[in-house]
Amino acid sequence: MKRIKKIDSVDMYVVRLPLVKPFETSFSVQTHREALLLKITSDDVSGWGECVTAPDPYYCYETNSTSSDIIKDFLIPILMTLKSFSIETVLQKFDRIRGHNMAKAAVENALLDLLARQYGMPLFQLIGGEDQKIMSGISIGIKDDMDNLFESIQGASDKKYHRIKIKIKKGKDVEILKAVRKTFPFIRLMADANADYALEDIHILKQFDAFDLMMIEQPLNYDDIYFHSFLQKKIDTPVCLDESIKNLNDAKTAVALGSCKIINIKQGRVGGMMTSKAIAAYCTDKNIGVWSGGMLETGIGRAFNIHLQTLPGFVLPGDTSETSRYFTEDIVDKPVVLEPDGFIKIPDGFGTGVNVLSEKLDRFKIFHARIV
Ligand code: OSB
Numbered sequence: 001m002k003r004i005k006k007i008d009s010v011d012m013y014v015v016r017l018p019l020v021k022p023f024e025t026s027f028s029v030q031t032h033r034e035a036l037l038l039k040i041t042s043d044d045v046s047g048w049g050e051c052v053t054a055p056d057p058y059y060c061y062e063t064n065s066t067s068s069d070i071i072k073d074f075l076i077p078i079l080m081t082l083k084s085f086s087i088e089t090v091l092q093k094f095d096r097i098r099g100h101n102m103a104k105a106a107v108e109n110a111l112l113d114l115l116a117r118q119y120g121m122p123l124f125q126l127i128g129g130e131d132q133k134i135m136s137g138i139s140i141g142i143k144d145d146m147d148n149l150f151e152s153i154q155g156a157s158d159k160k161y162h163r164i165k166i167k168i169k170k171g172k173d174v175e176i177l178k179a180v181r182k183t184f185p186f187i188r189l190m191a192d193a194n195a196d197y198a199l200e201d202i203h204i205l206k207q208f209d210a211f212d213l214m215m216i217e218q219p220l221n222y223d224d225i226y227f228h229s230f231l232q233k234k235i236d237t238p239v240c241l242d243e244s245i246k247n248l249n250d251a252k253t254a255v256a257l258g259s260c261k262i263i264n265i266k267q268g269r270v271g272g273m274m275t276s277k278a279i280a281a282y283c284t285d286k287n288i289g290v291w292s293g294g295m296l297e298t299g300i301g302r303a304f305n306i307h308l309q310t311l312p313g314f315v316l317p318g319d320t321s322e323t324s325r326y327f328t329e330d331i332v333d334k335p336v337v338l339e340p341d342g343f344i345k346i347p348d349g350f351g352t353g354v355n356v357l358s359e360k361l362d363r364f365k366i367f368h369a370r371i372v
């Protein structure tokens with residue numbers, strides 16, 4: 001088993017990158033990506049992780065401040081008690097802390113990157129993935145007018161994105177989906193409600209069946225699994241759960257109840273790459289599709305999502321888009337770009353393959369602390 005000898009230092013940064021365009025969902029409008037980054041160093045090799053939290057608790061209860069506290073006060077102190085340890089040991093110790101999956105994932109990510117770099121291998125190899133290019137997908141925010149939306153969809157379709165997701169909310173749904181489908185009859189299309197509906201809205205959701213959607217993502221309450229099983233039985237469109245699935249047990253519950261046909265695995269939301277792998281394996285065995293979600297990550301977090309998709313089970317296109325769709329400038333050396341066929345290549349090199357540019361880090365950072 002691969003081991004890290006001991007931790008020499010841990011640095012925490014917050015960077016604030018402007019988004020190319022504001023990103024509107026049923027729960028917020030985001031104009032910046034404010035990312036909490038972690039750099040863990042051992043024997044002169046550093047691994048980087050990105051916490052997928054936002055400054056606010058509108059997608060989930062975790063925020064940059066709660067994660068930073070949990071990392072500083074609990075997770076790193078656990079690491080400091082260990083000598084010559086494996087990732088498995090770390091994850092077992094982290095189990096004592098309930099929830100705070102995004103904080104745990106950030107630490108796990110940095111350790112995996114560090115380990116892969118120390119052993120001189122790409123991250124996908126360390127986690128048991130297969131060398132391959134991965135599919136792309138784009139998530140388009142809620143727009144004020146239809147022309148704007150059509151323009152974004154046309155752009156994504158021209159780029160050969162493998163599927164297009166549009167954000168919806170109550171009142172901005174049926175008519176929009178109908179118009180999009182009419183104008184773009186052949187695109188692989190899906191919608192994400194970010195928990196904006198209740199079971200009583202079933203008459204609205206039922207109308208989505210006419211639009212040949214790949215799935216409807218998180219229609220009901222952010223922590224509901226049970227009532228989604230009622231909904232899935234009454235509509236033909238496959239339900240995909242995002243917010244509700246926070247660990248392997250949630251995935252098992254959703255599968256047992258028939259609450260969804262697809263799960264969006266965000267490695268941060270479920271507590272890291274290793275849990276993601278377990279959920280993907282479980283779902284694949286049960287004939288439930290999985291894909292890798294995104295949280296508007298910088299190049300660091302996005303690289304983890306790319307490596308994640310080399311694991312067995314990730315057969316559906318996820319929310320991995322090119323860098324230029326999010327930022328004019330990122331903080332890493334290798335931007336994500338789509339190949340002419342819409343695929344994305346794994347960044348070359350050890351660990352994630354992407355490296356933080358110190359000039360960009362300096363320019364975009366709004367906080368730095370050495371915590372060890
Ligand atoms: O629900 O999938 C979501 C972004 C922030 C928070 C939640 C979600 C999203 C996205 C964007 O849909 C995915 C991406 O391109 O990173």
Ligand code: MG
Pocket residue numbers: 192194217218242243264293
């Ligand atoms: Mg979602």
